[in-house]
Amino acid sequence: MPRVKRGTKRRAKRKKILDRASGYFLTKSKLYRSAKEAVERGLKFAYAGRKQRKRQYRSLWIVRIGAAAKLNGMSYNQFIHGLKKAGVELDRKILADLAVKDAAAFANLATQAKAAIGA
DSSP states (O other): OOOOOOHHHHHHHHHHHHHHTTTOSGGGGTSHHHHHHHHHHHHHHHHHHHHHHHHHHHHHHHHHHHHHHHHTTOOHHHHHHHHHHHTOOOOHHHHHHHHHHOHHHHHHHHHHHHHHHTO
């Protein structure tokens, strides 16, 4: 079996890490070992951040729905409960979009929710 020299593979692997670390402070963008640690740490934060973004958007939608529900004389809790009882299956993203962009449609949903819970 022929001898394998790893020059090109090693160089490509290190170049990829250093390219990802470009813009990092001092040795973290210049030296391979420091850059590798910094890039791995950054990727870990990026992974966690993608999960946190989903949570943050959901909480933003809930705040927007709650504010619009208050304008229609209901709490967020009553509004969601009424929609579930009325059989309206819209997710929070769509409800928040309606609350911001189409107040009349949201008011219509609020009246449906009120009727469903009998308030």
